[in-house]
Amino acid sequence: MPSQSDKDENGRLLDDPFDPRCTEWLVEIPVEVLWANLPGADEIDISKFSALAQTDFYMQVQKYYTAHNTSATIELRESEVEDLAKRIYDAIQTDEGYISAALLARFDDHQTFPRLPFEPISKAQYEQLHQEVLLRRRTDDFQQSLKRYDSGELFEAGPAGCDSDKCMLPEQK
Structure with missing residues (x-):
C-alpha cells in the first residue's frame, strides 16, 4: 500500500x-503465528496486556532470539507511562540488551492510527x-520483481x- x-x-x-x-x-x-491455532488462544484478548507485559515480552525476544534491534511497538495508556519509563531505564542500567522500542498511545475503543507496523x-x-x-x-519470483x-x-x-x-x-x- x-x-x-x-x-x-x-x-x-x-x-x-x-x-x-x-x-x-x-x-x-x-502472517499466521503458530500459537494462534492453539486451543483457547482466540479467547485471550491481547489488548489487555499491559505496557510492562509487552515490554517484558519484547525484552525476552531481544535478549534470547535476536542479535540486532528487535522491532517492537509497545502500546500504552497514560497511567502506564511512569512504570514503563522506569522499566526501560532499569533495562538500560542493568544492560539487559534494550536498544529501542516504538511507543504508541493505546486507544481502548480500538481506534487506531492508519498503517501501524503491527495490527492483530x-x-x-x-x-x-x-x-x-x-x-x-504477478509473479512468484521475488528477485525478478525487485529487478x-x-x-x-x-x-x-x-x-x-x-x-x-x-x-x-x-x-x-
Missing part, C-alpha cells in the same frame, strides 16, 4: 499502490488478506527497493 507520505490533493492517504502519485510502498504481509487481526481477516495477496501477485525497480546504480548502497519499513519506487520521469 502507499506510504504515509503519499497523499492526494486534499491530504488524504492514497489507497491504490499503483496510483501514479504513489512514490513509496509499505509492504503489508499477513482475526483468522477470517487473515484469510481474506491472504487471498487478496494471491490475487495481486524491475533496481536500475543497477548504487550497488554499494545495498538492496534498492526495500531496506526500511517502506519500499522506495524509482522516480517517474
Whole structure:
C-alpha cells in the first residue's frame, strides 16, 4: 500500500499502490503465528496486556532470539507511562540488551492510527488478506520483481527497493 507520505490533493492517504502519485510502498504481509491455532488462544484478548507485559515480552525476544534491534511497538495508556519509563531505564542500567522500542498511545475503543507496523487481526481477516495477496501477485519470483525497480546504480548502497519499513519506487520521469 502507499506510504504515509503519499497523499492526494486534499491530504488524504492514497489507497491504490499503483496510483501514479504513489512514490513509496509499505509492504503489508499477513502472517499466521503458530500459537494462534492453539486451543483457547482466540479467547485471550491481547489488548489487555499491559505496557510492562509487552515490554517484558519484547525484552525476552531481544535478549534470547535476536542479535540486532528487535522491532517492537509497545502500546500504552497514560497511567502506564511512569512504570514503563522506569522499566526501560532499569533495562538500560542493568544492560539487559534494550536498544529501542516504538511507543504508541493505546486507544481502548480500538481506534487506531492508519498503517501501524503491527495490527492483530482475526483468522477470517487473515484469510481474506491472504487471498487478496494471491490475487495481486504477478509473479512468484521475488528477485525478478525487485529487478524491475533496481536500475543497477548504487550497488554499494545495498538492496534498492526495500531496506526500511517502506519500499522506495524509482522516480517517474
